[in-house]
Amino acid sequence: MSLAQEPDVDLAPVGALGLLWPAIPDSLVGAAVRSRLEAAAARLAPIARIALELRLGEGRDEVDLHQFVSRSAADAAALKRYLADGGPAAPGEEIVRRFLHAWADDAGGVRTDLDGVYLEWDGPGSRFERPPAIFLPVQGRHDRGPEAAGCRNRIAEHIGRLGLAGGHVAELLSSIPAGLSISYIGFMLGRGDLVRVNLRGVRPDDLEGILAGIGWPGDTGRAAAHFACLVGLTGRVAIALDFAPAIQATIGFEAALPDFPAGEPRWSDLLDRLCADGLCTDGKRDALLQLGARLYPEEKGQEWPASWMAAAVMAPPRFIPWFERRLSHVKVSIGADGAVGAKAYVSAQHHWSRESAAEPARPKIGSDPPSDKASIEAAAARAAEFLLAERDQDDFWRDFRLANGVSDEWVTAFVGYALVASGLDLPEDLAPQTIRALLERQRPEGGWGYNRASPADADSTAWALKFLRSAGYRGPEVERADAFLRSHLLPGGGVSTYAAATRISFGGAAGVRDDSGWRGGHDCVAANVAGLVGEPVAGHLRSGQAQDGAWTAYWWRDDVFATALAGEALAPGEARTLALAWAARRAESPTAAFDRAWLIRILALGQSAERERARTLALALAAEQRPDGGWDASAEMLFPDPAEASRHPAMAVVPDDRRLFTAASALLALARARDSGIVR
Amino acid sequence: MSAGRGSGVQGAIDFLTGPELNDLPRAALPPRIDYDPLTRHARDLGYDLSPGALQEAFRLLMRARLLASRKRSGIE
Numbered sequence: 001m002s003l004a005q006e007p008d009v010d011l012a013p014v015g016a017l018g019l020l021w022p023a024i025p026d027s028l029v030g031a032a033v034r035s036r037l038e039a040a041a042a043r044l045a046p047i048a049r050i051a052l053e054l055r056l057g058e059g060r061d062e063v064d065l066h067q068f069v070s071r072s073a074a075d076a077a078a079l080k081r082y083l084a085d086g087g088p089a090a091p092g093e094e095i096v097r098r099f100l101h102a103w104a105d106d107a108g109g110v111r112t113d114l115d116g117v118y119l120e121w122d123g124p125g126s127r128f129e130r131p132p133a134i135f136l137p138v139q140g141r142h143d144r145g146p147e148a149a150g151c152r153n154r155i156a157e158h159i160g161r162l163g164l165a166g167g168h169v170a171e172l173l174s175s176i177p178a179g180l181s182i183s184y185i186g187f188m189l190g191r192g193d194l195v196r197v198n199l200r201g202v203r204p205d206d207l208e209g210i211l212a213g214i215g216w217p218g219d220t221g222r223a224a225a226h227f228a229c230l231v232g233l234t235g236r237v238a239i240a241l242d243f244a245p246a247i248q249a250t251i252g253f254e255a256a257l258p259d260f261p262a263g264e265p266r267w268s269d270l271l272d273r274l275c276a277d278g279l280c281t282d283g284k285r286d287a288l289l290q291l292g293a294r295l296y297p298e299e300k301g302q303e304w305p306a307s308w309m310a311a312a313v314m315a316p317p318r319f320i321p322w323f324e325r326r327l328s329h330v331k332v333s334i335g336a337d338g339a340v341g342a343k344a345y346v347s348a349q350h351h352w353s354r355e356s357a358a359e360p361a362r363p364k365i366g367s368d369p370p371s372d373k374a375s376i377e378a379a380a381a382r383a384a385e386f387l388l389a390e391r392d393q394d395d396f397w398r399d400f401r402l403a404n405g406v407s408d409e410w411v412t413a414f415v416g417y418a419l420v421a422s423g424l425d426l427p428e429d430l431a432p433q434t435i436r437a438l439l440e441r442q443r444p445e446g447g448w449g450y451n452r453a454s455p456a457d458a459d460s461t462a463w464a465l466k467f468l469r470s471a472g473y474r475g476p477e478v479e480r481a482d483a484f485l486r487s488h489l490l491p492g493g494g495v496s497t498y499a500a501a502t503r504i505s506f507g508g509a510a511g512v513r514d515d516s517g518w519r520g521g522h523d524c525v526a527a528n529v530a531g532l533v534g535e536p537v538a539g540h541l542r543s544g545q546a547q548d549g550a551w552t553a554y555w556w557r558d559d560v561f562a563t564a565l566a567g568e569a570l571a572p573g574e575a576r577t578l579a580l581a582w583a584a585r586r587a588e589s590p591t592a593a594f595d596r597a598w599l600i601r602i603l604a605l606g607q608s609a610e611r612e613r614a615r616t617l618a619l620a621l622a623a624e625q626r627p628d629g630g631w632d633a634s635a636e637m638l639f640p641d642p643a644e645a646s647r648h649p650a651m652a653v654v655p656d657d658r659r660l661f662t663a664a665s666a667l668l669a670l671a672r673a674r675d676s677g678i679v680r
Numbered sequence: 681m682s683a684g685r686g687s688g689v690q691g692a693i694d695f696l697t698g699p700e701l702n703d704l705p706r707a708a709l710p711p712r713i714d715y716d717p718l719t720r721h722a723r724d725l726g727y728d729l730s731p732g733a734l735q736e737a738f739r740l741l742m743r744a745r746l747l748a749s750r751k752r753s754g755i756e
Contacts, residue, residue: 012711019713042711298743302735306718307709309738313696320745354749 006074006352007315010046015305016348020325023291027283040124045082048350056280056342065124070116079104092131110158130190138182142389142628168245199239204228214247218336230255233270235392249336256329260292265405279342288327295323319352372679379622380670384424386629395437399660409448413463418664420470422671431471446484457497458488459525493540494521495529515642524553524562530569541566542575549582557636564598580606592634594662597669604676611678618673635661685726692729692737
């Protein structure tokens, strides 16, 4: 359900504060500041998507108020009612009113072109209150090359037409190197001509050069050290640069993490570090780690603002509201004089639908490819671009959310392997950077794990080895990894995910429970390992193949992935023939992108009928690619209880929510389709 | 003012799903979590509703929507 379909009703932002306050102790927002914020929120447009900007240092109680206005027709209608009721603009507010009118009316297509606008008030309700800042999105993460240039030109035209800033902004935008991605541009209307530019995706190694290039007067080495620390803790850190028109003294680093702290241990690591550096009090850290929640009105005892209640009842029955409060991101500011400070951003938003919003359509660049092969090649290239844009700034890819956090080592090994094995032209530094990142995480025993907090396992290590070998790395770490992998072989050639000697603990907490299930033989892991060690694992696979031709996965909801890996690892023969027959039957049923990709991989190994089926699947896979180069998430990993020895339908399913595992699988399939000659 | 139009959770459901909700004055819908103005307005219309009854009625209405939605999508 898209934002465009949301009900056209007023939703008081003060209601969002009412649902936020129970999770906010006085140490984070004092009583006097709450009153000021409520008074300020009561003056905002009736759109209940707000955020608080909180100072984390001792004795710092100033709080700024933000509001997000989406591109939806409902928000535009609410804005129009608000502006019609508002009377004349206060001194200094004229430009804001003019902008909001333009946004509501979609003047010049500003609302059509941009996904939304953030309004940010410094110290609202205080005597220092000033007009808000207006932040507009510039480039998407996946906008590169001509698309990125088009985004910059488009936003510059809107800025000029709306009178938000003078012509120097167009010059500023064009002066930012094309290789950098500008996420937002902000106009600090209460601070003269100050313009903020937010950059995403900068690697720590590149920061000093960027700061020196724009003439930042501070200690670039010290700033780079702070930045590298934040990137190491969170993977994704935006850089906020202020210009007026020269670069200003204070720069900011904004670190964001997906999910609530309860499901993302890196939040705790980040805030602990800020406390250790004296940038955050322990009390504020504890409050921030606790406040995340989704509130549902159908749950017993859940309060709901009366005005929201009436709006929900009058909305069409398909709308079932909910509310989310969460720690959004943390910002560390560094002055040219060396002063450092930290803030946290806490969002509080009303939502109308339990379904995720559809991604706005973006225009296609260029015309359709002329042939099947060109179509496959173009899809593979877009998949690679998608994966490159999704890499975090510490050179890891991250995907899947478990209670133990997001996977980086296993996912990075897999995605890195897919990219290197795809045969596509990749950035020169990509493989060396990924090798370095993974080698820095290699455990003393020689393997890699799901992530830093998890013990090393055979599957992650097998993918890391496949990546290192494909990338041509020959260092001694490969031998150590190979030895670690072989320590997981079981009598008879099976492979356990975790060896008997491995201490299964997460984040330092030792397990005392039965974990025999995770230490048993798993054919999905054996199928992966067989491609590296051959016998005796291949023999185990031949003898353990199911009668229908598949291999039963332990860690995956479907057997396609395991069967494809086994089929690829085994020499042509009866087992592979049976697997091909199974895949051909399986391909008769509808499949999602991840399973389809692995069906292509195995069917491409067959004879003409199977290869024709693989061709059809590959073209369908290419046709289903999203405009950003990825596919819908469909790699369904299972998270069994450690004691469970075999798969069953009630096991928890964990999809690749960032869509990287699916995209990397699709890339491998498209590369196989291209190279095996099944498309011309 | 009419009298005896309903009380308790059922009365609150009748009120929340009745036609008068479209014409609620703004004062009956404070932005904060405060049900008193709404219950006062409901009393003017002949309902005898407590804040707890209103809250529970709303919960049940949203729960019914959720169950219907899940049934449509085959989840339950």
